[in-house]
Amino acid sequence: MSNVEERVKKIVAEQLGVKPEDMVNANDSSFVDDLGADSLDTVELVMALEEEFECEIPDDEAEKITTVQQAIDYVTKNAS
Amino acid sequence: MTKKVALVTGASRGIGKAIAERLADDGFFVLGTATSDSGAEAISAYLSANGAGLKLDVADAESVAELIKTITDTYGTPAVLVNNAGITRDNLLMRMKDTEWDDIINTNLSSVFRMSKAVLRGMMKAKTGRIINISSVVGSTGNAGQANYAAAKAGMIGFTKSMAKEVGSRNITVNTVAPGFIDTDMTKELSDDIKTTLLAAIPLARLGQANEIAHAVSFLASEGAAYITGETLHVNGGMFMP
Numbered sequence: 001m002s003n004v005e006e007r008v009k010k011i012v013a014e015q016l017g018v019k020p021e022d023m024v025n026a027n028d029s030s031f032v033d034d035l036g037a038d039s040l041d042t043v044e045l046v047m048a049l050e051e052e053f054e055c056e057i058p059d060d061e062a063e064k065i066t067t068v069q070q071a072i073d074y075v076t077k078n079a080s
Numbered sequence: 081m082t083k084k085v086a087l088v089t090g091a092s093r094g095i096g097k098a099i100a101e102r103l104a105d106d107g108f109f110v111l112g113t114a115t116s117d118s119g120a121e122a123i124s125a126y127l128s129a130n131g132a133g134l135k136l137d138v139a140d141a142e143s144v145a146e147l148i149k150t151i152t153d154t155y156g157t158p159a160v161l162v163n164n165a166g167i168t169r170d171n172l173l174m175r176m177k178d179t180e181w182d183d184i185i186n187t188n189l190s191s192v193f194r195m196s197k198a199v200l201r202g203m204m205k206a207k208t209g210r211i212i213n214i215s216s217v218v219g220s221t222g223n224a225g226q227a228n229y230a231a232a233k234a235g236m237i238g239f240t241k242s243m244a245k246e247v248g249s250r251n252i253t254v255n256t257v258a259p260g261f262i263d264t265d266m267t268k269e270l271s272d273d274i275k276t277t278l279l280a281a282i283p284l285a286r287l288g289q290a291n292e293i294a295h296a297v298s299f300l301a302s303e304g305a306a307y308i309t310g311e312t313l314h315v316n317g318g319m320f321m322p
Binding site: 038040044047 | 201204205246247249250
Protein backbone atom coordinates (compact mmCIF):
# COMPACT_ATOMS: atom_id res chain seq x y z
CA MET A 1 0.00 0.00 0.00
CA SER A 2 1.51 3.31 -1.00
CA ASN A 3 2.12 6.06 1.47
CA VAL A 4 -0.42 8.35 -0.23
CA GLU A 5 -3.06 5.63 -0.07
CA GLU A 6 -2.48 5.11 3.65
CA ARG A 7 -2.67 8.82 4.39
CA VAL A 8 -5.83 9.28 2.33
CA LYS A 9 -7.50 6.34 4.03
CA LYS A 10 -6.49 7.59 7.46
CA ILE A 11 -8.15 10.93 6.71
CA VAL A 12 -11.28 9.34 5.29
CA ALA A 13 -11.50 7.14 8.37
CA GLU A 14 -11.12 10.09 10.72
CA GLN A 15 -13.54 12.36 8.89
CA LEU A 16 -16.28 9.84 8.25
CA GLY A 17 -15.86 7.79 11.40
CA VAL A 18 -15.29 4.50 9.55
CA LYS A 19 -12.62 1.86 10.13
CA PRO A 20 -9.64 1.89 7.74
CA GLU A 21 -10.10 -1.88 7.22
CA ASP A 22 -13.55 -1.19 5.76
CA MET A 23 -11.73 0.37 2.83
CA VAL A 24 -8.91 -2.17 2.47
CA ASN A 25 -10.20 -4.00 -0.56
CA ALA A 26 -12.76 -1.46 -1.51
CA ASN A 27 -11.08 1.59 -2.97
CA ASP A 28 -14.20 2.03 -5.04
CA SER A 29 -16.09 2.81 -1.84
CA SER A 30 -18.25 5.85 -2.44
CA PHE A 31 -18.13 8.37 0.40
CA VAL A 32 -21.86 8.98 0.21
CA ASP A 33 -23.28 5.61 -0.84
CA ASP A 34 -20.95 3.22 0.96
CA LEU A 35 -19.40 5.16 3.81
CA GLY A 36 -22.45 7.11 4.92
CA ALA A 37 -21.20 10.64 4.27
CA ASP A 38 -23.57 13.55 3.78
CA SER A 39 -22.78 16.49 1.49
CA LEU A 40 -21.23 18.52 4.31
CA ASP A 41 -19.01 15.56 5.23
CA THR A 42 -17.62 15.46 1.70
CA VAL A 43 -16.80 19.18 1.87
CA GLU A 44 -14.99 18.65 5.17
CA LEU A 45 -13.18 15.66 3.75
CA VAL A 46 -11.80 17.73 0.89
CA MET A 47 -10.75 20.40 3.40
CA ALA A 48 -8.90 17.76 5.42
CA LEU A 49 -7.18 16.40 2.29
CA GLU A 50 -6.10 19.93 1.38
CA GLU A 51 -4.48 20.33 4.76
CA GLU A 52 -2.84 16.91 4.87
CA PHE A 53 -1.32 17.28 1.41
CA GLU A 54 -0.83 21.05 1.54
CA CYS A 55 -2.63 21.74 -1.69
CA GLU A 56 -5.71 23.60 -2.81
CA ILE A 57 -8.41 21.54 -4.51
CA PRO A 58 -10.60 23.72 -6.76
CA ASP A 59 -14.37 23.32 -6.26
CA ASP A 60 -14.98 21.80 -9.70
CA GLU A 61 -12.27 19.19 -9.04
CA ALA A 62 -13.52 18.56 -5.51
CA GLU A 63 -16.97 17.66 -6.87
CA LYS A 64 -15.42 14.82 -8.89
CA ILE A 65 -13.81 13.20 -5.86
CA THR A 66 -16.53 10.83 -4.72
CA THR A 67 -14.62 7.60 -3.93
CA VAL A 68 -11.52 6.64 -2.00
CA GLN A 69 -9.68 5.76 -5.21
CA GLN A 70 -10.56 9.09 -6.83
CA ALA A 71 -9.12 10.89 -3.80
CA ILE A 72 -5.93 8.82 -4.01
CA ASP A 73 -5.65 9.48 -7.75
CA TYR A 74 -6.18 13.21 -7.36
CA VAL A 75 -3.61 13.55 -4.63
CA THR A 76 -1.07 11.40 -6.47
CA LYS A 77 -1.45 13.51 -9.59
CA ASN A 78 -1.60 16.95 -8.03
CA ALA A 79 0.22 16.99 -4.71
CA SER A 80 2.88 15.46 -2.45
CA MET B 81 -4.81 31.67 24.57
CA THR B 82 -7.24 30.31 27.16
CA LYS B 83 -10.07 32.77 26.49
CA LYS B 84 -12.47 32.11 23.66
CA VAL B 85 -12.22 34.59 20.80
CA ALA B 86 -15.22 36.67 19.71
CA LEU B 87 -15.03 38.69 16.50
CA VAL B 88 -17.30 41.73 16.16
CA THR B 89 -17.40 43.76 12.94
CA GLY B 90 -18.12 47.49 13.05
CA ALA B 91 -17.09 47.78 16.70
CA SER B 92 -15.79 51.34 16.87
CA ARG B 93 -19.08 52.87 17.98
CA GLY B 94 -22.80 52.37 18.48
CA ILE B 95 -24.27 48.90 18.82
CA GLY B 96 -21.03 47.17 17.76
CA LYS B 97 -19.08 48.87 20.53
CA ALA B 98 -21.69 47.92 23.12
CA ILE B 99 -21.57 44.30 21.90
CA ALA B 100 -17.75 44.19 22.02
CA GLU B 101 -17.69 45.60 25.55
CA ARG B 102 -20.37 43.20 26.73
CA LEU B 103 -18.66 40.11 25.27
CA ALA B 104 -15.40 41.24 26.90
CA ASP B 105 -17.29 41.44 30.23
CA ASP B 106 -18.59 37.93 29.53
CA GLY B 107 -15.00 36.66 29.42
CA PHE B 108 -14.31 36.56 25.70
CA PHE B 109 -11.13 37.89 24.11
CA VAL B 110 -12.79 40.32 21.73
CA LEU B 111 -11.51 41.35 18.32
CA GLY B 112 -13.35 44.40 17.05
CA THR B 113 -13.04 45.70 13.52
CA ALA B 114 -13.25 49.21 12.08
CA THR B 115 -12.74 50.59 8.60
CA SER B 116 -9.98 53.04 9.63
CA ASP B 117 -6.73 52.75 11.58
CA SER B 118 -7.95 55.34 14.05
CA GLY B 119 -11.14 53.34 14.59
CA ALA B 120 -9.12 50.17 15.21
CA GLU B 121 -6.91 52.04 17.70
CA ALA B 122 -9.96 53.33 19.53
CA ILE B 123 -11.24 49.76 19.86
CA SER B 124 -7.89 48.56 21.20
CA ALA B 125 -8.03 51.41 23.72
CA TYR B 126 -11.46 50.65 25.14
CA LEU B 127 -10.97 46.87 25.18
CA SER B 128 -7.46 47.21 26.68
CA ALA B 129 -6.30 43.78 27.90
CA ASN B 130 -9.54 42.04 26.91
CA GLY B 131 -9.17 42.37 23.16
CA ALA B 132 -7.85 44.31 20.20
CA GLY B 133 -9.01 46.47 17.32
CA LEU B 134 -8.27 45.47 13.75
CA LYS B 135 -8.78 47.25 10.44
CA LEU B 136 -11.29 45.66 8.07
CA ASP B 137 -13.37 46.69 5.09
CA VAL B 138 -16.19 44.11 5.09
CA ALA B 139 -17.06 45.12 1.53
CA ASP B 140 -13.65 43.97 0.28
CA ALA B 141 -13.12 40.21 -0.09
CA GLU B 142 -9.32 40.54 0.08
CA SER B 143 -9.50 42.53 3.28
CA VAL B 144 -11.70 39.83 4.82
CA ALA B 145 -9.35 37.01 3.76
CA GLU B 146 -6.35 38.87 5.16
CA LEU B 147 -8.07 39.58 8.46
CA ILE B 148 -9.18 35.99 9.00
CA LYS B 149 -5.66 34.73 8.28
CA THR B 150 -4.20 37.19 10.79
CA ILE B 151 -6.76 36.22 13.40
CA THR B 152 -6.33 32.48 12.90
CA ASP B 153 -2.53 32.73 13.04
CA THR B 154 -2.40 35.12 15.99
CA TYR B 155 -5.43 34.45 18.16
CA GLY B 156 -6.98 31.18 16.94
CA THR B 157 -10.34 30.49 15.34
CA PRO B 158 -13.14 32.74 16.62
CA ALA B 159 -15.73 30.89 18.70
CA VAL B 160 -18.21 33.69 18.09
CA LEU B 161 -18.71 35.91 15.04
CA VAL B 162 -20.99 38.94 15.28
CA ASN B 163 -21.77 40.42 11.86
CA ASN B 164 -22.65 43.92 12.93
CA ALA B 165 -20.98 46.28 10.44
CA GLY B 166 -23.50 48.22 8.40
CA ILE B 167 -24.20 51.51 6.68
CA THR B 168 -27.23 53.42 5.38
CA ARG B 169 -27.75 55.14 2.02
CA ASP B 170 -31.38 56.21 2.41
CA ASN B 171 -33.32 57.48 -0.57
CA LEU B 172 -36.75 57.14 -2.10
CA LEU B 173 -36.75 54.33 -4.62
CA MET B 174 -37.60 56.74 -7.43
CA ARG B 175 -34.37 58.58 -6.69
CA MET B 176 -32.18 55.71 -5.54
CA LYS B 177 -28.96 55.40 -7.51
CA ASP B 178 -27.46 52.06 -8.47
CA THR B 179 -24.46 52.83 -6.28
CA GLU B 180 -26.71 53.43 -3.27
CA TRP B 181 -28.30 50.05 -3.81
CA ASP B 182 -25.02 48.24 -4.51
CA ASP B 183 -23.14 49.78 -1.57
CA ILE B 184 -25.79 48.66 0.88
CA ILE B 185 -26.12 45.13 -0.48
CA ASN B 186 -22.36 44.73 -0.56
CA THR B 187 -21.54 46.21 2.85
CA ASN B 188 -24.59 44.98 4.78
CA LEU B 189 -25.40 41.62 3.16
CA SER B 190 -22.56 40.26 1.03
CA SER B 191 -20.25 40.99 3.96
CA VAL B 192 -22.23 38.51 6.08
CA PHE B 193 -21.68 35.84 3.44
CA ARG B 194 -17.95 36.61 3.23
CA MET B 195 -17.31 36.74 6.97
CA SER B 196 -19.42 33.70 7.81
CA LYS B 197 -17.79 31.60 5.11
CA ALA B 198 -14.35 32.72 6.23
CA VAL B 199 -14.80 31.63 9.86
CA LEU B 200 -16.72 28.47 9.01
CA ARG B 201 -13.72 26.30 8.22
CA GLY B 202 -12.32 26.80 11.72
CA MET B 203 -15.70 26.39 13.39
CA MET B 204 -16.40 23.15 11.50
CA LYS B 205 -13.06 21.76 12.67
CA ALA B 206 -13.75 22.88 16.21
CA LYS B 207 -17.24 21.37 15.95
CA THR B 208 -18.63 24.40 17.72
CA GLY B 209 -19.37 28.03 16.92
CA ARG B 210 -21.83 30.85 17.18
CA ILE B 211 -22.68 33.28 14.41
CA ILE B 212 -24.91 36.20 15.29
CA ASN B 213 -26.09 38.56 12.57
CA ILE B 214 -27.32 42.02 13.44
CA SER B 215 -30.31 42.73 11.21
CA SER B 216 -32.98 45.38 11.76
CA VAL B 217 -36.69 45.68 12.41
CA VAL B 218 -37.05 47.30 8.98
CA GLY B 219 -36.00 43.99 7.43
CA SER B 220 -39.35 42.70 8.68
CA THR B 221 -41.53 45.80 8.44
CA GLY B 222 -40.06 47.70 5.50
CA ASN B 223 -39.44 51.44 5.70
CA ALA B 224 -40.06 54.17 3.15
CA GLY B 225 -36.70 55.50 1.96
CA GLN B 226 -34.85 52.33 2.94
CA ALA B 227 -35.66 49.79 0.22
CA ASN B 228 -31.95 48.96 -0.08
CA TYR B 229 -31.33 48.72 3.68
CA ALA B 230 -34.52 46.74 4.33
CA ALA B 231 -33.70 44.31 1.48
CA ALA B 232 -30.22 43.69 2.89
CA LYS B 233 -31.53 43.25 6.44
CA ALA B 234 -34.30 40.87 5.33
CA GLY B 235 -31.71 38.99 3.27
CA MET B 236 -29.69 38.39 6.44
CA ILE B 237 -32.64 36.58 7.99
CA GLY B 238 -32.96 34.15 5.06
CA PHE B 239 -29.20 33.67 5.06
CA THR B 240 -29.25 32.94 8.80
CA LYS B 241 -31.95 30.28 8.48
CA SER B 242 -30.25 28.55 5.54
CA MET B 243 -26.85 28.51 7.17
CA ALA B 244 -28.38 27.27 10.44
CA LYS B 245 -29.76 24.28 8.56
CA GLU B 246 -26.46 23.57 6.82
CA VAL B 247 -24.14 23.63 9.80
CA GLY B 248 -26.38 22.57 12.67
CA SER B 249 -24.95 19.05 12.55
CA ARG B 250 -21.55 20.54 13.43
CA ASN B 251 -22.89 22.19 16.57
CA ILE B 252 -22.68 25.64 15.04
CA THR B 253 -25.64 27.92 15.67
CA VAL B 254 -26.60 30.89 13.51
CA ASN B 255 -29.06 33.50 14.73
CA THR B 256 -30.21 37.02 13.99
CA VAL B 257 -30.82 39.88 16.38
CA ALA B 258 -33.14 42.49 14.88
CA PRO B 259 -32.87 45.81 16.72
CA GLY B 260 -35.63 48.39 16.52
CA PHE B 261 -34.72 52.05 16.72
CA ILE B 262 -31.68 52.35 18.97
CA ASP B 263 -30.14 55.55 20.25
CA THR B 264 -26.94 55.67 18.13
CA ASP B 265 -25.24 57.96 15.62
CA MET B 266 -27.26 56.21 12.88
CA THR B 267 -30.61 57.23 14.39
CA LYS B 268 -29.40 60.70 15.50
CA GLU B 269 -29.59 61.62 11.82
CA LEU B 270 -33.38 61.20 11.85
CA SER B 271 -35.45 64.40 11.89
CA ASP B 272 -37.51 65.32 14.96
CA ASP B 273 -40.74 64.81 13.00
CA ILE B 274 -39.77 61.26 12.14
CA LYS B 275 -38.69 60.59 15.73
CA THR B 276 -42.06 61.78 17.09
CA THR B 277 -43.94 59.53 14.67
CA LEU B 278 -41.64 56.65 15.50
CA LEU B 279 -42.07 56.95 19.24
CA ALA B 280 -45.84 56.92 18.84
CA ALA B 281 -45.50 53.48 17.22
CA ILE B 282 -43.31 52.03 19.98
CA PRO B 283 -45.29 50.62 22.93
CA LEU B 284 -42.34 51.18 25.28
CA ALA B 285 -42.33 54.82 24.05
CA ARG B 286 -38.57 55.29 23.87
CA LEU B 287 -35.59 54.47 21.70
CA GLY B 288 -33.63 51.40 22.71
CA GLN B 289 -30.13 51.55 24.15
CA ALA B 290 -27.14 49.91 22.48
CA ASN B 291 -26.47 47.82 25.60
CA GLU B 292 -29.97 46.33 25.30
CA ILE B 293 -28.93 44.87 21.93
CA ALA B 294 -25.61 43.78 23.40
CA HIS B 295 -27.50 41.87 26.08
CA ALA B 296 -29.43 39.88 23.45
CA VAL B 297 -26.18 39.07 21.63
CA SER B 298 -24.56 38.03 24.89
CA PHE B 299 -27.45 35.66 25.53
CA LEU B 300 -27.20 34.04 22.09
CA ALA B 301 -23.43 33.65 22.55
CA SER B 302 -23.87 32.04 25.97
CA GLU B 303 -23.78 28.32 26.79
CA GLY B 304 -27.43 28.42 27.72
CA ALA B 305 -28.49 29.36 24.19
CA ALA B 306 -26.96 26.22 22.64
CA TYR B 307 -30.32 24.88 21.42
CA ILE B 308 -31.40 28.09 19.66
CA THR B 309 -30.58 28.31 15.96
CA GLY B 310 -32.08 29.96 12.88
CA GLU B 311 -33.98 32.30 15.18
CA THR B 312 -34.56 36.02 14.82
CA LEU B 313 -34.66 37.79 18.18
CA HIS B 314 -36.52 41.09 17.89
CA VAL B 315 -35.42 43.78 20.35
CA ASN B 316 -37.58 46.74 19.45
CA GLY B 317 -39.70 47.97 22.35
CA GLY B 318 -42.73 46.26 20.84
CA MET B 319 -42.88 48.29 17.63
CA PHE B 320 -43.04 45.06 15.62
CA MET B 321 -44.28 41.72 16.91
CA PRO B 322 -43.88 38.83 14.45
